[in-house]
Amino acid sequence: MAGKTTLLDVLAQRKTEGEISGAIHVDGRILPLAFQRSAGYCEQADVHEPLATVREALEFSAILRQPKETPRSEKIAYVDTIINLLGMSDIEHALVGRPGNGLNVEQRKRLTIGVELVAKPSILLFLDEPTSGLDSQSAFSIVKFLRKLADAGQAGKSSSVCPHCLQRSSTRFSLAVLVTIHQPSASLFYEFDNLLLLAKGGKTVYNGPIGHQAAQVKAYFASRMAPCPESANPAEHMIDVVSGHLSKHQDWNRTWLDSDENRELERELEELEHEARSRPAAYDEQGEEFAASLWEQCKVVCHRNSVSLFRDTEYITNKFALHIFAALFNGFTYWMLGDGLTDLQNKVFTIFGFIFV
Structure with missing residues (x-):
């Protein structure tokens, strides 16, 4: 186990078991009380209410998770925007259903992403292996969609993807999109800008830019006597080098820790943290734990449950x-x-x- 999902759960403050050490800062500051509702998290398993429509699932998330000061009409209008961005206008009134009876795997994955986007996360958007269970064309479609989000300004300064952890970045807003992905194809791998490569036990092997056609990450391993063949998939080659038949029992974690690239990264991170502390936070540090009031939560949840029971003809x-x-x-x-x-x-x-x- 490389520890991709565990790392993501810890960063998203969703890991409650085991011993966790270290500190997590956002913009150089300790995580605020409202961090979890300021960050979106797309789980690997797409869990949705099967008797709700696509639009209802998105509106449910928007109404309960956007700030209470935002007018309801504005929340619904934002749902329309996300539906168009997702390319789901033709199925917005379709029931989600269950796997094998309702939306297909790719549509469910898009809906999972949409449910988090309509909440307008202000800090991070986490996605845990969004391409798992998809065929190559659907996986490429999802990754291109994430690229579309970044290009539209939905992503922030930093993030992380790999075959083991991939990362997408943009500089328009402070929201960052961080994705884990396992052994992507070369075409998927080239879509990302930065890579955090983890070996067994969650040890860092590489953390930095990928470069055009993976030029920079290839150069790193080539300088350590592990060049990537021209016809090989860089993601698979790195896995073979780090933990496969090409490893030659080399401690790649120690190689990274002793590298000039690691020292440069640590220096850059220190500068970014110092710079972030000198300016106002990009999120609401005093935000409440829940966006909606208790009364609003009760109304919306009871209405959704009543509609679900009414549509369950077998139950009725x-x-x-x-x-x-x-x-x-x-x-x-x-x-x-x-x-x-x-x-x-x-x-x-x-x-x-x-x-x-």
Whole structure:
């Protein structure tokens, strides 16, 4: 295990087990109380309410997670923007369904990303292996979509991707998109700007720019007697070098720690942190833990649950059948009761029978 998902969970403050050491800073500052709602997190498993439509799933996230000061009409308008960006206008009123019966894998992955985007995360957008389970064409489509987000200014200054952790960057806004991906094809690998390569145990092997057609990362390994063949996939070659048959038992983590590239990176990070502390934070440091009030949460969640139950025809049919059968059974079992002691007991038992159902 390289530790991709574990690293992402720790950075997103979602890891509750085990021992975690070190410090996590955003803009050179300790994480604020509202960090988790200021950051989006797309899990590897696409978990959605199967009886909600695509639009309803996005509106649910937008209403509950955007700041309470934002008018509802503005939240819905932003949902329209994200639907167009996702290219899901033709299926916005389709039920999400369950895997194999509803949206296909790629559409569900796009919806997962959209649910986080409509919340307008102000710090980070995490994606855990968004290409897992997709065919090559769908995987390329998702990665190109992430590139489209970055080019549209949805990404921030830094992020990280690899075959083991890939990273996408842009400089328009402070939001960064950080993605983990396992053994991408060469075409996917070339779409990213920066790479954090992890070896077994989560040890850093490389952390820096990829370069055009992976020129910089190839040069790093070539200078350490591990050149990448012209026809080889750089991502697969690096895995073979770090932990495969080309490793030659070399400690690549120690090689990285002793490298000039690592020292330059540490110096650059110190400068970035010092610079970040000298300017106002790019996010609300005093933000509340929850964006919506308790009353708003209750209203929206209860409405969604009611709609879900109403659309669950199997559930509704069973409930109608159960209550009609119970009424007929009790009614005809205790037909024409009198006023005696036994009759009174039967009346009480009939009431108990209805309450029990």
